[in-house]
Amino acid sequence: MNTFFSKIAKLFKLFMEKFGNRFRRFWKRYQITRWIILILASIFLILSGYFTYKAKTADIGVLKLQLKESTRVIDSEGNEAGKLYSQKGTFVELNEISPNIQNAVTSTEDKTFWTNSGFSILGYARAAAGLVLHGRIIGGGSTITQQLVKNSLLSQKQTFLRKAAEFFMAVEVNKTYSKKDIMTMYLNNAYFGNGVWGVEDASMKYFGVHASQLDYSQSAVIAAMLRSPSYYNPIDHPDNAISRRNLVLGLMFNNKKLTKEQALQAKNEKLNLKDRYQVSNSYKYPYYYDAIIDEAINKYGLKEEDILSKGYKIYTSLNQDYQTQMQNTFDKSWLFTTSAADGTTPQAASVAINPQSGGVAAIVGGIGDHVFRGLNRATQIKRQPGSAIKPLAVYTPAIESGYRYDSLLPNQLKSYGKNNYRPSNSNGRYSETIPMYKALSESDNVPAVALLNKIGVKKGVNSVENFGINVDKSDQNLALALGGLQTGVSPLQMAQAYTAFANDGKLATAHFINKIVDADGKVIVDNNQTNKQVISSRTAKTMTSMMLGVFNNGTGYTAKPADYTIAGKTGDTEVPSSYGFGTKDQWVIGYTPDVVVASWMGYDKTDENHFMKTAAYQTLAPVFKDEMENMLPYSNETDFDEEDAATMYANKKDTKSGSGNWIDDLQDNFNSVKDNATQWYNSAKNFFG
Template sequence: MNTAVSRSGRQRPGIIRLLIRLMLLAGIIGMIGILAAAGSAYLLQPPPIHVDQSTVVYGADQSVIGEHHNGKQRYWVNLEDISPHLVQASVAVEDDEFYEHNGFDLTRIVSAAAVNIRTFSKAQGGSTITQQYARNLFLSHDKTWARKLEEAFYALRLETHYEKKDILEGYLNTIYFGHGAYGIEAAARLYFDTSAEDLSLAQASLLAGLPKGPSYYSPFSHPDRAHERQKLVLSAMEQTGVITAEEKENAENAPLSLEPPGQLSDDRVGPYFQDHVQSLVEQKYDIDPKLVEQGGLRIHTTLDPELQKTAEKWFRNEIPKDSELQGALVAMDPETGNVLAMVGGKNYEESTFNRAADAARAPGSALKPFLYYAALEDGFTPLTSFRSEPSEFTVGSQGRTYAPGNYGEIYANDFIPMYEALAVSDNIYAVKTHMSLGPETLVSTLKEAGITSDLSPIPSLALGTQNVKPLQLTSAYLPFANGGKKAEPRLIKKITDAEGNVLVENEPETTQIFDPQKTYVVTDMMKGVFDVSMDAYTSVTGHSVAHLFNRPLAGKSGSTNHDSWMAGFSPGLAAGVWIGYDDNRKMNHAEEGQISKRIWAQFMEEGLEDELKMDFPSPEEIVKTPIDPETGLLASEECGTSRTIAFEKGTEPQRSCTEELENRQNANPEDHPNEKEEQPPGQQEKLWDRLKRWMQP
């Protein structure tokens, strides 16, 4: 046994020597490879620049709706003719070791590799200015290891053949600054109508931040993001010692007189839609913006050019030209989630900010359909009644009161059913329902529908006091139009490269989130918004536009002091419209409050003019029952006019209104409370118990 141990001990030095020899051999091979690469870089001249190709954007009908024409705005300026502020800002934020390294910054590479390993991605590149310039020349922007090796070899060749000033000059003249501007001279002219030589510190620091994300940080479309990025650039400049703290502060607060974005107007169909498509290409699918501009991509979208023209026409017709009012519209296919039209503002030449995708505004009563869907899940029916009257609610342990009011302070001062409350947009009914369910219920329902905004379970959420975006709200309405199925918004069907290789391919994504019967009941109640024959205590909210269309439509308006909304759908088309002021000033609802409704109604009517006038398909477990509006019981000729209402089978009334008439004739009124106070079996006690609990301190 001792002999065996001794022999094993004598074998270890042999294994160690073998490992050392292998390591030495690997080192020699690696050194030979490095020398070979360096020798090749020295002997080879820089290869020719890749020939640019236009990227083409197609609509749903395969027509060309836009084209990126090889970066038309191009100029070349010598480094000496570029503002020192811009040179310093670019080096500080992109590659502060530029003048020290030989094309590679090992610290940045190791840091980026650590992030990539931790996140299981290749999101962090660690590229130096030389590597970025190499990438611009190669026009290969896929984040693969093979491309990284090519980029590294090309960077080595650049560093071998050119001085630092030449590399920096080439970089600043080829980098993409957004909106078709390549190089700093084009960017200076585009954004500030000045030359690269005359850029101030404030202007230079803003422009130096754009290459990180040209569409994301666009000062035309996202001024707040651009300013935050500018502050980061200035901080980097201060840290590297090229500016003082005082200069940094002055530049951060200096006014930036941007040129109006009218020069961006071109022959694109749906420019706001296409801007959002480009944003998705860059941010969601991680495709380099330079590849989009010059790489010969083919982007197939869901845009319907004719619907887009219809949407823009009604914006022009309905929003006064001399008004500062702004607006947004999103139109979608309820079945697939395809975005068919998008208007992000009344005039792209005046403002490129896409309000449809990026403006978060309070939707007001446009959230009520989700509240009433949640109520149906909790046992309510279209006939469940609450009293419409001025009311105060005690909320929380501090005894605070919340006193919502109806528009114009008009109340029924009586019990009203859910279908009427939705049609006239009664706020008291909505808050009572909301408090009865528990405010968390509406938050949960909205999240299920796809609203990603940060929502709080507060009493006023029932009245839409928290912000959502038009694209989100329109998308959230889709389950009411397609049997409870949520359809993810889809703008891009497919992206291929110049060789026809598929880079991105999207199929419609749908998920059953709501009950088909209950969504149909809500849809049926939403049709009542336009039913001017409804015998309600006040006008239905869609009465002013009901004459503008001649087909079954369901919808809901919403308003706050600062916003006006209209959203709704047919079986084949959904649309949402927002109108308001960018600076959040109060609207004159008497004159401006109907604009969103008129745009929506006329867009829907014209957009569907070639389609059959189809009603919403009814699920099997739905019964449509004539109801006596006075008693809420089954209708009869003896009781007068009736209204047909959709119910889930088994929840419709069982008694006839004639029984109530007989009871009233044979007894004193005091012995029989108003029939409108009746709830479905067990419901009245359940509702009032909850209300009392929520109203207690």
């Protein structure tokens, strides 16, 4: 047996000798060592070039400005309306920061800070050892400059590539700024627990003093939190804070920043906490600010972290008076009393747009507590618009096709179209005919469907899409007249569509941002949108004339703001008949020459237990009325040039009956023939095409 294993060993040894000889000859012949060195050197040069480029293009030259300035929101009048901020506290210069905290930080975090080149060879050696021993970089050893880079320019991930980027950027920061500037930026950008950023706010939060007033003990407590803000903050963990404070004071003594007596005296002091920190309320228009961030990201390709932290100036269309009044309305709980059996209340949203510019002046995206960049129902929901679509899908294309405001429309129960679509009026009232203006103001369904059937569904679809609302192929049928859109619309889309009526037929593109300027004064976004003429001025005026009646004596009567004249339309979408009577979506859209406001109400998820057992004129109308009564006093209060169609019709009848004028009779007969000819033409066109 031993002989067998010894033979195997000899054969293996012989094989390894031959293999080793061949391998050495191969290695020497092809100069493998040189190739490995060349490849490693190339990789090093490529990575060095990449990270050097990244450091040179990282906006390091404006880093202090970015850290010093919060992103500011500018309203439509050029006034500051608040700030967007992330990791921003009250910025103070170095001469406003006690030397005690500076000494505590350098003694703890970076003893060679004032003399090093921005990086620590020893720190990188520790990181490499961690990578070899533990398979990951475990951190530690970064200089103050490196920590500043990590906190302000990079992520917190502990990876080799991040550490490499940190090295090159730290070198660039050290070349660009003085040590005093670096210390200033670091102390203003550090996190100190309890939602507090920066040494000034930390001083106020924990000790009720300014950063310039910190003594030895207080400075050591604040410096201690740099290691772990949650574990060492003195409010939640006073024992941990004292223990770490005493360690910091010892390091300050070792670093010759304190005498032995000063260190001992500071160690014996009690914490004496006092909170005088006041949280900024600069995010006071939360849904508007959320919409700004969303538009900057989705439309202009900016990153959220850049928007929040780079000190931009964002010029917007915000009207602070409108926004405040709209928010005040949504804070009135007594206006939102409808609730389901389980106590759940429906949600609501409103948006106001300047019809001349398309700028969004105010927006509220929900009732209750706001969640940062959560669901904004004014911009993000897609709901069926109900009868609010009628002016877009039916009456506008009819007017454009030659119908008049007082053209008579069918108003009897009847089936229409190839699919025998059979609409009914929600008020249960019918007649042989009804004038168009009255059919619109009372929101009767039968004449709307009959009219769409006459002019053709294709014409209605084209009209809706002309107003900026896409109509899916599955929705291109007579149900379009009643808002049967499966994909739905948002309040913002509806408000944008109605700008054409308030702006002489020109459709404005809704937007929040007009311009964005970076911390260095460079314009990085410039919104130069123009309006589009989608209907004639005459059609817009005729539509406004008819829609004035909605609020004067129609379905919007209960939503009409006192002492103001507005035009617009209401809408409801019904729940399945198996639920009983009720609505799942309620709409009120109203406008003056100065502002268009679209409001919506409904449950986020409609089911047999969550729907409104009311119509818009009962539930949403008081909300709309309240916000309009409080917003319109801040508008230009421009009067309409148009007269209510009902008044026009009444005056026409009075004039006719009082004068017996044969010319008026002839004109009416001519218009009647014209209407009949138009209807015949549209019917023939639909039949053949």
